[in-house]
Amino acid sequence: DLGKVHPSTEDAPIWHILVSGFDGWSGDESGAFSTEELDTAGQLLFSSFFEPDQWMRNSHEMHPVSGEGADRLLPSNIRVRVRELYHSFVLGNYLAAIALTRAMLEYAIVEHAARLDIKPYFTDQIGRKRNRRLRELVEELSERIPILRLPMETIIDAGNRTLHPEQKDRLVLLPDMLHDVALDSISATRDVLEQLYLRRE
DSSP states (O other): OGGGOOOOOTTOHHHHHHHHHHHHHHTOOSOSSOHHHHHHHHHHHTSTTOOHHHHHHHHHTOOOOOSTTHHHHSOHHHHHHHHHHHHHHHTTOHHHHHHHHHHHHHHHHHHTHHHHTOOOEEEOTTSOEEEOOHHHHHHHHHHHOGGGHHHHHHHHHHHHHHTSOOTTOOGGGOHHHHHHHHHHHHHHHHHHHIIIIIIOO
């Protein structure tokens, strides 16, 4: 019953500070906040998903995509995806973050396919244009830029272990391990983006 799940309050100073503020306003008789507003704030503070201390710990583990002129050279469609990726991780949506790293890898390869002489599509037997499998694209890109093989394999492995798990894989039931897999996948995605968009070696 997720309604009975409460955020961890051990080693959670931010949460305690916010609850102390809530307690103070709950006993205030000035009328600064209505009963409805205080009730709504309480629902948020004591909800199962409200974990500000974990969010801050996660945010401190994030590093920006770096490189000379990164803000200028990264196209807006990539910047939007990076922002969504980082927000997902910070808020503890690790599965969503892993799924997005896989999608970003495919997007980046396809966007640079012409420059790298990679064909991202094929025509099926009835003449329809179809996407090639990500694994095939990764193999071709690894031949052209060998230093990207490891980070790309990290992204694919993270996706395989979580989005297409084997029956025996219980990774999604282990939040700490899922956090680590997501963090590794994000770091690998950052390596791919920096190489393809900023270095172009």
